[in-house]
Every structure is written in structure tokens, then in C-alpha cells.
Amino acid sequence: MGCSSMTYSRMDGKIIKQEKIQLDINNIKKNKELLQAQNLIHLITFLRNKIIFEYDNLIYKTGACIFKSPNIMHCVQCLFYKISADCGGNLNSAQFTFKEDPPFFSINEKNISDETKNILNDLMEFITKLKDYRILIKQLDKETPKLMYIVFENSNDVSKDNLNKINKAISLFQDLTKLRNVILMEYKNEIYDLIMSNNSYCLPINKIGNLAIEKNIKDKYEIAFLFNQFKKDEKFMNHFRNEDMSIYKSINEAKEIMKKKLEQEKIQDEDILKENDIINDNKTNKTSTSTINNLSSSYKINLPNT
Numbered sequence: 001m002g003c004s005s006m007t008y009s010r011m012d013g014k015i016i017k018q019e020k021i022q023l024d025i026n027n028i029k030k031n032k033e034l035l036q037a038q039n040l041i042h043l044i045t046f047l048r049n050k051i052i053f054e055y056d057n058l059i060y061k062t063g064a065c066i067f068k069s070p071n072i073m074h075c076v077q078c079l080f081y082k083i084s085a086d087c088g089g090n091l092n093s094a095q096f097t098f099k100e101d102p103p104f105f106s107i108n109e110k111n112i113s114d115e116t117k118n119i120l121n122d123l124m125e126f127i128t129k130l131k132d133y134r135i136l137i138k139q140l141d142k143e144t145p146k147l148m149y150i151v152f153e154n155s156n157d158v159s160k161d162n163l164n165k166i167n168k169a170i171s172l173f174q175d176l177t178k179l180r181n182v183i184l185m186e187y188k189n190e191i192y193d194l195i196m197s198n199n200s201y202c203l204p205i206n207k208i209g210n211l212a213i214e215k216n217i218k219d220k221y222e223i224a225f226l227f228n229q230f231k232k233d234e235k236f237m238n239h240f241r242n243e244d245m246s247i248y249k250s251i252n253e254a255k256e257i258m259k260k261k262l263e264q265e266k267i268q269d270e271d272i273l274k275e276n277d278i279i280n281d282n283k284t285n286k287t288s289t290s291t292i293n294n295l296s297s298s299y300k301i302n303l304p305n306t
Helices: 032-062 072-086 114-143 145-153 160-196 198-214 220-230 251-273 286-298
Strands: 009-011 014-016
Touching: 032 072, 032 114, 032 145, 032 160, 032 251, 072 114, 072 160, 072 198, 072 220, 114 145, 114 160, 114 220, 145 160, 160 198, 198 220, 220 251
Parallel strands: none
Antiparallel strands: 009 014
């Protein structure tokens, strides 16, 4: 299945996918400023690629990959379909307890399956880590003026190609910050809807949960795919915001597309990690080295099982 078949996350109409930027530094000793810029660009792309991979991994694990344009709302709702099916078709049987801080809720796990517990933990871990990335993003934000200095104050000594790459890195940092904020905001809105409009929120969730029980379906992808049976039900569809709820023709197609995307993202970030000969130059950029070490120590890639 070719890359043209892949569905990428979008933000404000822009495709969000992993990026790699390599400046042209012919002689490192004469280009200390560009070397520092490259270190910072590695940090920006590394964290951005990490978030994209973790986000797509969550989309796969929750079963939200059956949707063609999945977002965090789809992840939450697919998890809730599974919880509802585990709890006799009643989402509220999970006994939600709501909190002020991310992930904003916990449930009584007594009646849910081990698989559902794992999916729930994956979601909560992703949201918690995304919140904690604020510290790293704040560190990067303090460093980005170095890139802007090169563009606006030292552009005569830098090639046009390198200037274009530096400008792109600045743009990617802005995307990184916005992507994190958008995911957290949409997630918070989803949980807020559950709290404030419980009966109407739970209605479509429990319809799918009850249908899964009726058909004796326990697989998370098959449960999520039951959404397709309600798409012509206008009252059912009215419960969703202006989201793209179109789904793939088959579960296998959806899973294969997302698995291939995850494999490509894994390779992309492994390539960045192999470039530590530049990143780990303590003499040139101690701040960047410390930050990348923090990122590297927490970065674990595990492709999901089929």
C-alpha cells in the first residue's frame, strides 16, 4: 500500500507529519553558530516527531485508526465504546471520578478487561506526558531566538538553502507548540462534554457498546467499526461535533495503513538519534545536550502488535 493511501493528522488544514532538517555545514570549526543551530533544530524535530509518533501510536492502540481523519476525540470515544461494552452497555457503570489535572478522570477498573485497562493507561500516559512536555517546549522557546538571530542579523554569512531550512525549523517549532495545545484542548473538551452532558454524551457510546454485546464482539477494532452501522442514523450523528467521521472500508485496510505509517515514523526518528555525533558535542551547546539527553532517556518506540 503506497504512501498516497496514508491519512495524516491535520491542523488548520496543514498536514502534520514527521520532518527532518539537516543544515549544510561543510566545516564545523568555521561554523560554530550553524552547529549550535543544527543542535537546536535536532531538538525541535526530535520532540515534534516524538509527539507525532506517540499520537499515531495511541490512534492505533485505541482503534481510532478505523477513521480516516482521526484525532484525540476519536481516541477517547473508541476507548469509551470498549468500556461500555465491558460494562454491560452502560458507560457510567465504570464509575468515573473527575479530577482537575490531566488526565482529568479515573474509573473503577473492576469490570473492564485487561486489554481495556491497557488502552486506558496508554491514553492517560499520553495525555500526562503531553502536559509535561511543556517544560521541554519552554526550554526550546528560550533557545529559538538563536535561530531568528541567524535569519535576521547574520543572513549574509549563511547560504539561502540553510536560511530556508532554519525558517522551516522555526515554523515546525510553532507547529509543535500548537499541536500539543490543540490535542490537550480537544481532549479536555471531550471530558468536559462527558461531565456536563452526561446522558446525551453517553447515548451514542452505549448504543455501540450494546450492539457489541448483542453481537458478542470484544475486539476493539471491530467494536469501533460498529460506528459504520449508525452513520445513516441522523439522531445518532447529531451527537458529534463538526468532525470528519468517515471510516475505512475495512478494519484490515485501516490497520495496515496506520501500521505502515508507524513503521516509517520509527525509522525517521531512529535516523535522528543516529546523528548524536553532532548533538552530543558538549563544548558547543550544553543546553541542547542536556535537553536531548532528557528526551532520549524517555524515548521508547514499541510498534503495536497486530
